[in-house]
Amino acid sequence: MKYFRSIIHFAKPYLGYAWLNIIANIFYALFGTLAFVSLMPMLKVLFQNATKVTVKPVYEGLGSIGQYSEDVMNYYISQQIETQGEIYALTWMIVLVISTFLLKNLFGYTALYFITFLRNGVLKDLRNEVYRKTVALPISYYSEKRKGDTLARISSDILEIQHSFLSILELLVREPLMIIFTIVAMLLISAKLTIFVFIFIPLSGFAIAYIGKSLKQKSGRVQKEQGIFLSIVEETLGGLKIIKGFNAQQQFQDRFEASTKRFFRFSNRLMHRQSLALPISEFLGILVIAILLWFGGSMVLVDKTLAPEAFIVYMGLAYNILTPAKAISKASYSVKKGNAAAERVLEVLTTETNIKEIENPVSKKTFDEAIELKNIRFRYEQDWVLNNMSLKIAKGQTVALVGQSGSGKSTVANLLTRFYDVAEGSIALDGHDIRHMRIQDLRGLMGLVTQDSILFNDTVYGNLLVAKPEATEQEILDALEVANAKEFVLDLPEGLHTNIGDGGNKLSGGQKQRLSIARAVLKNPPIMILDEATSALDTESERLVQDALEKMMQNRTSVVIAHRLSTIQKADLIVVMSKGQIVEQGKHEELLEAQGIYHNLVRMQSFQ
Ligand SMILES: Nc1ncnc2c1ncn2[C@@H]1O[C@H](COP(=O)(O)OP(=O)(O)OP(=O)(O)O)[C@@H](O)[C@H]1O
Ligand SMILES: [Mg+2]
DSSP states (O other): HHHHHHHHHHGGHHHHHHHHHHHHHHHHHHHHHHHTTTTTHHHHHHOOOOOOSSSSSOOOOGHHHHHHHHHHHHHHHHHHHHHOOOHHHHHHHHHHHHHHHHHHHHHHHHHHHHHHHHHHHHHHHHHHHHHHHHHHHHHHHHHSSHHHHHHIIIIIIHHHHHHHHHHHHHIIIHHHHHHHHHHHHHHHHOOHHHHHHHHHHHHHHHHHHHHHHHHHHHHHHHHHHHHHHHHHHHHHHTHHHHHHHTOOOHHHHHHHHHHHHHHHHHHHHHHHHHHHHHHHHHHHHHHHHHOOOOOHHHHIIIHHHHHOHHHHHHHHHHHHHHHHHHHHHHHHHHHHHHHHHHHHHHHHHOOOSSOOOOOOOOOOOOOSSSEEEEEEOOOOSSSSEEEEEEEEETTEEEEEEEETTSSSSSHHHHHHHHHSSOOOOEEEEEEEEEEGGGGHHHHTTTTOOOOSOOOOOOHHHHHTTTTOOOOHHHHHHHHHHHOOOOOHHHHTGGGGGOOGGGGGGGGGGHHHHHHHHHHHHOOSSSSEEOOOOOOOOHHHHHHHHHHHHHHTTSEEEEEEEOOOOOHHHHOSSEEEEEETTEEEEEEEEHHHTTTHHHHHHHHHHHOO
C-alpha cells in the first residue's frame, strides 16, 4: 500500500470532510444495527410472545443491560397491548422499524455526501499536479514515452484512485464499525451463539484474502494496456491523413485490435478473479448461517434458552454482518487496484527532471554581449550528434546554420533553449553558463519559431497571447503586420477571433508559419531562434514568409536554421555543419570563393 499512502497526502486539504464522513458513518452503523434490533418488538407483538411485565424495570448497571432492555421492551409492549389493543401496538412497532431504517439511510447518504467532496477534491488536485508535472518534464521524456501513456495516467489511473478513495474510508471506518455494532447486538442477544459464530468467520476471511493476492499485478497490466491503447488512438488521430492516403487503415486496425485483444485477455482474467470473490463469500456466509440455524434452532426448540423472535433477529444480524464483510473484501480489491494506479501516477510525479535549475540561479533579464558555445558535445542516445562544436554569436548578429539534413542544426536550437543540456563543454550567455541561469529568464530572452509551426486549437488571438498574455489588441495587430499575417487574419470570417482548428489545420502552411512568426514577434525578445520550415511554399507565400522573417530579425540577434538561400545570403555569419561539426564558416561571398562545401550546397541548391 505504499503508493496509496503517498496519495493520501493529497486528501489533507479535505480532512474536514473525512471527519464528517466518519461521524455520519458512526451513526449509519449504529442505526444499521438498531434497524435490525427494532424488528424484535414488532415480532414479539406478532408472535404474541411478549412476557407480561407490569412493574417498570430498574436499571442495574452495564452487566445486565441485555436483560434490562428486554424487560423495558416487554414492559412497554404489555402496557400498549393492555391499554390500546394489539393492532395499535403493532402499528407503533412498525413505526419504530421504519424510523430506524430511515435514520440509517439518512446517515448513509450524509456520509456519502461528505466523502464526495474529498474524492472529487483529490481527483482535481491530483490531476492539476500531474498536469503541472507533465509540462515540467523535459522534452526528452516524451521522445521515450508515448503520449497516450501520459493520457491514460492523467485520466483513467487518477479516476481509479478516486474510486478507491471511497473504499479506503469504508474499509477503515464504516464497515468495521458496522461489524462491531452488530457483534455487540449479537452478544446481547446470545453470547453463546456468538462465540460459536466466531469460530467460522475467520475461516471465510482467509479464503477471501487468498483470492485478492494476485489482483494488484493483474490490474497493473490492464492499466498499462490502457495507455498503449490511448497512444494508438492519439497517433491515429494525429496521422489520419497519412493513414487514409496510404491506405494503411488495415495496419492500424490490426495494431489497435492487437491491443484491445490483450486488454480483453487481461481484463477477463482480472474480472473473473473479482467476480469469484462475491459468490465465494456469499456461499461461505450461507454455510455459516446453516450451521447457525442448526445450532441456534436447537437452542430455541430443545433448550428453550432463546426466544424465537430473538433468534430471527439474531439470524438477521448474522446475515447483516456478511454485508460489511463482503464490502471489506470488495474494498480491499478496490484499494489494491487503486494502489496499482497510484504507482503509475506517482511514477510521473516522482520522475526527476534532468533539466534542473541550480540553487540561487543567476537572474538575467537582458542580453548584452554574446552567446558562446565552447567545445560542446551532445547525444540523444548512443551516437554523438554534436561533436566538439564551438561558436560565438555576438549581439546583433544573424548567424545562419546550414548543412545536410541530420547534421545537428535543430539540435543546436534545442540546446540554446535548454530543452536538452550539453553532455560536455558549455553554452554561455554573456559569460554565464546557461545551466546557472534561471530557466524562465533564459527562455524569456528568446523567441522561438519551430521547424513545424506549433499552433493550438484556439483563436488567432488566443494563439498569440501565448507569447504575451497581457498584450493589447493593437500590439497583436502590429505583430501580425510585421509577420505579413494581418491581411489574411482580418479576412478570416471572425478576424482575430476566428478559431484556427486543431493544430491550426484550418490555415495554409504559409499562413501557419506567419502566425508562429507573429507570435515570436509579439514576445519581442532580444534573441530569435528560428528553425525554418523545410516545406516548400509557393512563390507568393514564400516571399511573404521571407519578408516576415527579415523584418523579425531586424535589430535582433538571431540564430537561423536556414533552408533558403535568400535568408542565408543576408546572414552576418554562415556556419556550415556536417555530422555534428562545423566544417566551414564565414560570409556568403567568402565561402563561395573558398569553393568548399558551401559552394557545393549553393550550386546544388540543397540546403536541406
Ligand atoms: N529526440 C531525438 N532522439 C534521438 N535522436 C534524435 C532526436 N532528435 C534528433 N535526433 C538525431 O540527431 C541527429 C541530428 O538531428 P537534427 O534534428 O539536429 O538535424 P537537423 O540538422 O536539424 O536536420 P534537418 O535539416 O533535417 O532538420 C539526427 O541524426 C537525428 O537522428
Ligand atoms: Mg532540423
